[in-house]
Amino acid sequence: MRVTSHPGPFHGLLAYPVTPLAADGAPDLRALADLVAGALDAGADAVTVLASSGAGTSFDRSERDLVVRAAVAAAASAPVHVAVSAPTTRDVVRFGRDAVDAGAAGLLIAPFAYGPLVDDEVEAHVRALCDATAAPVCFYNKPLQTGYDLTPEFFARLVRETTVHAVKDPATLPARPRGRAAALRAALASSDVTASVGLSMDVALLDDAEAADAWHTGLAALAPVEYVAVRRDRVDGTEHAVEARRWLLAVATALTAMRPLGGLHALAELLGTPAGAPRGPALAATRAQVDVLRDLVAQRPT
Numbered sequence: 001m002r003v004t005s006h007p008g009p010f011h012g013l014l015a016y017p018v019t020p021l022a023a024d025g026a027p028d029l030r031a032l033a034d035l036v037a038g039a040l041d042a043g044a045d046a047v048t049v050l051a052s053s054g055a056g057t058s059f060d061r062s063e064r065d066l067v068v069r070a071a072v073a074a075a076a077s078a079p080v081h082v083a084v085s086a087p088t089t090r091d092v093v094r095f096g097r098d099a100v101d102a103g104a105a106g107l108l109i110a111p112f113a114y115g116p117l118v119d120d121e122v123e124a125h126v127r128a129l130c131d132a133t134a135a136p137v138c139f140y141n142k143p144l145q146t147g148y149d150l151t152p153e154f155f156a157r158l159v160r161e162t163t164v165h166a167v168k169d170p171a172t173l174p175a176r177p178r179g180r181a182a183a184l185r186a187a188l189a190s191s192d193v194t195a196s197v198g199l200s201m202d203v204a205l206l207d208d209a210e211a212a213d214a215w216h217t218g219l220a221a222l223a224p225v226e227y228v229a230v231r232r233d234r235v236d237g238t239e240h241a242v243e244a245r246r247w248l249l250a251v252a253t254a255l256t257a258m259r260p261l262g263g264l265h266a267l268a269e270l271l272g273t274p275a276g277a278p279r280g281p282a283l284a285a286t287r288a289q290v291d292v293l294r295d296l297v298a299q300r301p302t
């Protein structure tokens with residue numbers, strides 16, 4: 001039986017599957033469905049497709065629609081979130097409407113363009129998405145990749161004035177190793193609004209990241225049983241999943257030395273899901289990297 005513990009959208013353990021590719025380069029919808037069902041059956045609270053682990057920006061509109069519909073069907077009634085990031089507001093709005101028509105329970109947006117955006121551009125972009133559907137929206141803050149960094153005050157304003165219900169933020173950055181979740185919560189409290197404060201970055205989550213309403217993770221979609229156990233320990237203050245945490249941490253650490261998509265696709269294959277190589281320009285894992293992952297998979301706790 002699937003157990004969900006989230007009090008609202010974007011809470012709990014949120015798994016981000018890769019989008020497996022078939023030999024002809026098209027999305028392998030059966031393999032994707034297996035990942036989605038596997039994560040939810042293990043106890044993940046929701047899945048998010050077409051984000052960075054799912055290589056969302058590499059698929060055209062019709063491919064995106066197939067991916068979302070396959071994920072929604074595999075999820076049964078569990079929530080499927082869809083990342084709709086694109087470099088134009090027109091496409092973000094189209095992708096958002098398409099996703100909601102296909103059954104998405106929530107939308108994620110990482111505002112980006114060729115060059116870093118400013119607050120006014122981000123605000124118009126996010127508002128356009130929020131106005132286009134009734135689905136709750138999660139702001140995906142990716143400062144290292146997009147050059148735009150969400151301030152806690154601006155986040156609180158978006159929560160107050162739009163359908164933004166959540167943020168996904170890196171658990172740690174060189175410029176702010178800790179304290180981000182607390183800063184976001186403080187800004188929400190001073191605006192008298194609430195939202196899910198979620199963190200990403202597997203190594204930090206599995207080590208000593210601050211408490212967060214949600215963990216957003218690609219690795220959880222590939223090793224959901226272990227990740228669910230570790231998240232449960234963190235929420236309950238227990239230590240039942242010591243071996244699982246140690247193993248996941250070793251895998252997550254190894255992945256940081258690889259190209260992100262190539263590492264996840266290789267790991268998916270080694271764990272039994274045919275994923276193919278990611279679409280270029282993303283590089284596949286090298287043979288030596290696959291060997292590292294194979295050794296780690298062999299050490300998976302039973």
Ligand SMILES: N[C@@H](CC=O)C(=O)O
Pocket residue numbers: 016051052053054200201216217218
């Ligand atoms: N980076 C991942 C999820 C975890 O952060 C993604 O966007 O798919």
